[in-house]
Amino acid sequence: MSLNTYSAETGLLTDEIYSPPVRNQPDKFVYWGDTHVHTNLSGDAFSLGNESLSTEDAFRFASGEEVTSSSGQRVKLQRPLDFLAVSDHAEYLGVFALAKAESPALKQWSIGKRLIDVISNGNNNELLQEFAKVTLGGKPESRMPDELLSSIWEQVAKTSDAFNQPGKFTAFSAYEWTAMVTGDNLHRVVLFKDSAETVTGKLPLSALASPDPESLWSYLEAYEKSTGGEVLAIPHNGNLSNGRMFSPIRLNGTEIDAEYARKRARWEPVVEVTQMKGDSETHPYLSPDDPFANFERWWDKTNVGFTRPKEPWMLKYEYARSALREGLRHQNGVGSNPFKFGMIGSTDSHTSLSTTGEDNYFGKYAEGEPGPGRAEMITGGHYGNVWWLGASGLAAVWAEQNSRESLFESIKRREVYATTGTRITLRFFGGWYFEDDDISRSNYAQIGYEKGVPMGGDLVAPDPGQELQSPRFLVMALKDPDGANLDRVQIVKGWSKGGETYEKIYDVALSDERIIDPLTQEAPVVGSTVDLKRARYTNSIGAVQLMAVWEDPEFNAEDSAFYYVRVLEIPTPRWTAYDSVFYNQPKKAGVPMVIQERAYSSPIWYKPPE
Known part of the structure; x- marks a missing residue:
């Protein structure tokens, strides 16, 4: 309760409010979350065993409810998250799950009809190859029909709204733009501040339209202009980009200029620097005097597509610390810093389950859920030994309250930090x-x-x-x-x-x-x-x-x-x-x-x- 205070100077009661928390500006609190979780709507997650855990399951689990995992185990977080963004791949969004259900919506699309046959024959390896093909540079004709994509995206956004509880748990609408060039990772999570009514005003942009991040930024700008909403992009796994993520050369072959720098800093205010496929803060080759640089490096011999070997010169343009240094260099050269980003962590979990505890590691693919000998397993023949994968990470956000608006504004102004799963x-x-x-x-x-x-x-x-x-x-x-x-x-x-x-x-x-x-x-x-x-x-x-x-x-x-x-x-x-x-x-x-x-x-x- 606030009270009027007594003034010794005048001997009168004053109108000044006594309670300091009321008198001062509101403090910020740290909120814990994950902006990068995949469900059965993602092609790779489905192909690797997560055929049934949905967007709803992801939100239920993150907010503290018990769910049953793909391997039939009951799971529940000891400490629920404060916020979650389910970010399924825009490429073939929900298609494999619909094909399993033999949905009539797919039968009007030639690729959809073929995928129904593939799934009915139980050939998940062919499914994974299909998803890899479309993300490694599929042809424009492989794009989902707009009507099909619209119906799935509307359901995703409405589900986020249903689980969003301001002040208690924040559910963001999001998806992943899964661009790769010659197998080099250029992936971004696209995070929306808005409700389903606004979010569905524009269809998700697939990397099939263009693998160039500048095309994505144009899409983000068009979304804000046409809907009045707000959106941003979060790059991740620079460590698997073979030097492309923070390269001084744009995809069009020209050098970074001031306009590029301003756009990138505008649309990508934070970078995901730690997650299951390795830590991207720095590397022993780049920071030889740093005794803690050799941390959870995944397997840095190639890119995310396993298509070409990594060379030492590439590392400089893959890791956050060297990118921040490059940002200073560009600022002095072109007058603007393209790599002026904050740092967060997230899981990139493909099980629908956001877990980060080393002492209760629940895997990041359904094939890697708890079981004897899993550390030596090969994940779908695609991501290598399961032991390469880490339990990381979490996004910590300093915000006034647990709501979409407050958290989103904090992310935009970069008042955030990353952890490898711990809650420091x-x-x-x-x-x-x-x-x-x-x-x-x-x-x-x-x-x-x-x-x-x-x-x-x-x-x-x-x-x-x-x-x-x-x-x-x-x-x-x-x-x-x-x-x-x-x-x-x-x-x-x-x-x-x-x-x-x-x-x-x-x-x-x-x-x-x-x-x-x-x-x-x-x-x-x-x-x-x-x-x-x-x-x-x-x-x-x-x-x-x-x-x-x-x-x-x-x-x-x-x-x-x-x-x-x-x-x-x-x-x-x-x-x-x-x-x-x-x-x-x-x-x-x-x-x-x-x-x-x-x-x-x-x-x-x-x-x-x-």
Whole structure:
């Protein structure tokens, strides 16, 4: 309850509201979700065993209900999600499920009639080949009839509306635009803010129309102009693009220019940097001085289509950190930054089930659901060994409330971060006037907003003509309440100077009273409590919370720069270790058994005054 307050100066009651939460601007809360889940409406998910779990099942499971998986196992999340986007592939959206049901809607389409025969003969491998063919550059005549696509898309959007409960659970309409060029991954999740009435105003764009992301951006622009709605695109798996995802060369063969840079930054404000098919933050080849760069790299010998080998030069244009550096280079060259993106994680689960726990790993394809020996299985002969796949990841969004409007606006302004599945709470602010004790104050977040900018923001010079001091950053990380303690908090800096770009990592907070070695400038390792014989660990090392106010010791006001936070947990067993113990099977050489979960904030950028 708010009260009028007494003024000692006048001896009168004032109209000022007493309650600080009412008096101040509303704070933001962290909401957990997944923007990338596939159901039986996706061609590859259906072909690999998820024939029955629907869009409804995905939303029911994410919001906390129990469902039965494709393998007949009862599953329920211990901690439901706050939001979910079901993002089935636009290419052949729902067609295989309709073919299984021998829907009359397919019998008027020659491809649909043939697929009914394929499914009735039980040839799922042929189905998978059909889906691969259409995503690897199918002919325009392979496109679904508009009437068929419209009816499926309308049902998808209406289902999202039915499960959307503002303040409790947010259900987004979405789909995946599945472009590949010579097998190189250019996939994007297309995320809508709007209700079904608006979303269905325009049919999903298939990559069959064009594999060029610039065509997708034109579609997004046309959607907003024609419907009055809002939409954005989220690239993922740059690590499987063979150098195309963040290439300096457009698909038309020309170099990135200012218009391209502005459009890309406008329509793609965030990138999915961690998910089941590997982590895309950085790579040991790109960051040789980073001891934590070799993390969940999937199998980086080829692209997503397994069509051509990967070459070392490609890596620079596949990973988020190097792309952020490239963005600075383009900004200095063409005057605009095409890779000014925030970072999120998601699962890319093809089981309809959004799960991220290492200790209860439920697979990302129906073939990889729990069972003896699954780690050594080959997923449909397409995605390689199941053990390559990770339990990652989650999208964390700082927003005023759990609603489509609030979450979408936060994603657009990049006030988001990624985790590999853990629920670390992370706040990150940059400014010029933070004091050392600001982080220790109970209202540190309010101070962060008042004195600076949050993750995803821009550091603006405080006063024209004033000599700039080094920026200061306020960072706080709190462990997942049901997870492992924290090892360290790092700030990753990238900067541009003289046409070249550089990076450096600073350990800004360490657990267990460790200190940086003054000679090597390295932090001692945290150690490990992992017991692989029992697939256990203890929180006897590490910290529940780590915080710091950090000042850049090498700041140069003339250099463009970005800063983001990486938080590491102490080592814990990977899902493969839990499987080995649960199924009493020997650990196979070369299969990783330990993981160090982490979180990545969106960057804060600094641009020199002009």
